[in-house]
Amino acid sequence: MSLSEAELADVKAWLYSPEQNLNLTSTTSETLSQTDNYIWIIESLYPNKTGILAYLDGDAPMPERYARVVINEGGKLVPDVSEYYVGPLPVSLNTTIQTLDYFYSRSARIPFNARVGDGPRYAAIDSIVAKTMSSIADITFNLTGLQYFGQDDARSNAAYFAQSPASMDGSTSHIWTPWRRAGLAPYDQPSDLYVNFDIGGSDPILYKCRMIVYNLVVYTSVEDFREAFESGKITKTPSPSSDESFLRKDRKGPVRELENRFAPTSVELDGKRYKVDEENRYVEYLGWSFYTRFNRDVGIQFFDIKFKGERILYELSLQDAVAQYAGNNPFQAGTAYNDRFYGIGIDVGRLVPGYDCPYHATYWNTTLTNGEKVVNKLNGLCIFESDIGHPITRHTDSSYIQSTKGSKLTVRQIATIGNYDYLWDYQFYVDGSIGVDARASGYVQANYYRPDDEGKWGPRIQETIAGTLHTHVMNWKADFDLIDCENTFQKTDIIVENITQPWYPEHGTFEQMRYNISELQTEDEGLLDSPKNGQSMYTIINKKHTNKWGVPRGYRVIPGLSNVHLASHTNPFFLKSGQAYKQSFGVSRHHDTEPGSSAALNQNLPAAPMVEFYKFFDGESLVQEDLALWFNLGMHHYTRAEDIPNTLMTEAHSSIMFAPQNWGDVEQTTDLTNAVIFNKGVLVPRSEYVQPETNGVNPPDCFKLGTDDGLIGVF
Known part of the structure; x- marks a missing residue:
């Protein structure tokens, strides 16, 4: 659970007390700067699994609550950013503060140069940016139509973005700033100008311009740039258009025939078939049950997922969404985003009824802490049941027809992180399967169009812009606890071998398939790609628990659409921080x-x-x-003209499914009443029609059926 207003207030008061010796400055201070010590994050600490399971499955007490606190410590002799855990809560004489080292591969303290780009940090950066750009405003206006004198200066018509990553290991900090026209979606109004700054250390007086690039020519100082301009040595390239109409989604063109009618939508004619406990963030649906958690970094997370009373997963949670770019300029070539850094949860926005989610969906507000405040976002999550668009089972025989309705419960969040809107669906199917879907829309981070690039980093998509080759990868943790914590990862490979068989003497030696079943023995084998041609089945099994046929019960891992990973494994901008995104799957031992x-x-x-x-x-x-x-789910974004104004979610889509594999003794849906059976010979009196068996579930009276919709059928 998130920290309550009262808990947050108590933790803040405790941290600010002189006894803690943290020398904190309030984040509301008008003079707050990056050289102060101030709080970046206070939130509920992710609890240890061992303690939670001992409480859920044993007789241990509920684990004590702690707060995770991240402090920008710019006022220290050697400034840094430190993560702590504070507790136990509620605050008492037993409350302590300790560095959160046990969560991380290295120390919970990071160098100042690797700190977050927040308001005080950007204010310090803007001081050198405004100073530099003001001194060359006449040149930039001549070359690009853009000029910059500072964020609050009315003469500025340009915008910039501080490249990420800004540091490699925290020892230095350098940023490339791409220059764009300010206004709607500056990501798609780039110029051909890039300026590099050294922003290392906490004293902005020491910051400096390192390099200027225009038309791919490098100038090592402002003086070199001005000398080249005044001597006529700079070749001018087209300026970004001042017409931003191509970035707007306003309806245009003739209306398509019949498009004036209301589009099909999901409805709940017989009421909701799921139950929610909003206070405890708990959901039940046709055999499913689970708890959820919501935080700043990643948004919604799922815990204690059970089907028909048996645990399938202890945790299912997004870990990060990354994007790696490419391009023939210093900004795109060095861009590698970790969206968790910007806050996926804090960027979750209000969902649009009827468009983002079906009408009559259940909406949950998203409550989280950001900085020193509790933030409540209205309708940040939606929950709804829908028809999956096809029966979940069906068959027609000479004297028997059956069809079972397929449905699922979806929990959806959409986060707008900079230029992209990400949609994440978590789907719980009536057959015991779980699906995770990821989609993206929004604005592409465009390249400045250069004919000499020959489309190597993306095609031309507007007058002065080209699409940018990039890859999105989203990593999840699926902590399977099939019945208990003793599970095994099994590989079932389809191999083709040459055989002879005595009943086919005329064929001699020929190829035939068979299974080769193995298990991952150690973590040394734990990094895996998606099976080529689908010729391997990955399954989590519990060898201690079998079905009545003696087969270990398990869940299959089924790659879906576009299960991509990063193409580059040695690029410096994701050298070690991007390891989770460099293969399709990883299997490791859980540790707190x-x-x-x-x-x-x-x-x-x-x-x-x-x-x-x-x-x-x-x-x-x-x-x-x-x-x-x-x-991992993701997309290699092969940019196209159709990305203007916004990327289409139909194509920018990736998915995976986890499905029962010998989990039960029989197929999982025989207990569903939304199924129909026709048995030949069970006739409606005085007619040739067969009477269907509907298990007492029929369309409500308000749902008028047409002539062809009647359930009564004929063989």
């Missing part, structure tokens, strides 16, 4: 000291991240152990 594959402050530490994922894989046994599956 390895709760997640990423951290918000990994962003500016690609060479020395707080969480180094490959350190999880240190040779431990994976046979009948507590396993965590790490999986």
Whole structure:
């Protein structure tokens, strides 16, 4: 659960008390600067699994609550950013503060140069940016039509973005600033100008311009740039258009025939078939039950997922969403985003009824802490049941027809992180399957169009812009606890071998398929790609628990659409911080000291991240152990003209499913009443029609059926 207003107030008061010796400045101070000590995050600490299971499954007391606190400590002799845990809560004489080292591969303290880009940090950066750009405003206006004198100066018509990552290991901090026209979606109004700054250390007086690039020519100082301009040595390229109409989604063109009618929508004619406890963030649906949690870094997380009373997953949670770009300019070539850094949860927005979610969906507000405040976002999550668009089983025989309705419960969140809107669906199917879907829309981060690039980094999509080649990868943790914590990862490979068979003497030696079944023995084998041609089945099983046929009960991992990972494995901007995104799957032993594959402050530490994922894989046994599956969804974004004004979610889509595999003795849906059976010979009196068996479930009277919709049928 999130910290309550009262808990947050108590923790803040305790932290600010002189006895703690933290020398904190209030985040509401008008003079707050990056050289102060101030709080960046206070939130409920992610609880240890061992303590939670001892409480849920045993007779241990509920684990004590703690707060996670991140402090920007710019006022120290050696400034840094430190993560702490404070507790136990409620605050008492027993409350202490300790560094949160056990969560991370390295120390919970990171260098100042790798700190978050918040308001005080950006204010310091803008001082050198405004000073530099003001001195060359006449040149930039001549070359690009853009000029910049500072964020609050009315003469400024340009906007910039501080490149991420800004540091490799925290020892230095350099940023490229791409220059764009200010206004709607500046991501798609780039110029051909890029300026690099050294922003290392906490004293802005020492910051300086390092380099200017225009038309791909490098100038090593402002003086060199001005000398080249005044001597006529600069070749001018087209300025970004001042017409931003191409970025707007206003309806245009003739109306399509019949498009004036209301589009099909999901409805709940017979009332909701799921139950929610909003206070405890708990959901039940046709055999499913689970709890949820919501936080700043990643938004919604799922815990204690059970089907028909048996635990399937202890945890299912997004870890991070990353994007790696490419391009023939210094900004795109060095861009690698960790969206957790910016706050996926804090960027979750209000959902639009009827469009983002069906009308009559259940909406939950999203409550989280951001900085020193509790933030409540209206209708940030939606929950709804829907028809999956096809029966979940069906068959027609000579004297028998059956069809079982397919439905699922979806929990959805949408976060707008900079230029992209990400939609994440968590789906719980009536057959015991779980689906995770990821989609993206929003504005592409466009390249400045250069004919000489020949489309190598994306096609031309507007007058002065080209699409940008980039890859989105989203990593999840799926902590399977099938019945208990002793699980095994099984691979079933379809192999083709040459055989002879005595009943086919005329064929001699020929190819035939068979299974080859193996198990991952240790974490040394735990990094996996998606099976080529689908010729391997990945299954989490529990060898201690079998169905009545003696087969271990399990859940299959089924890759869906676009299960991509990063194409580059040695790029410096994701050198070690991007390890979780460089293969489709990872299987490791669960440890309370390895709760997640990423951290918000990994962003500016690609060479020395707080969480180094490959350190999880240190040779431990994976046979009948507590396993965590790490999986990736994503898209290689092959940009196209249709990305203007916004990327289409139909194509920018990735998915995965977890499905029962010998989980029960029979198929999982025979207990569903939304099913129909026709048995030949069961006739309606005085007619040739067959009377269907509907288990007492029929469309309500308000749902008028047409002539062809009647359930009564004929063989």
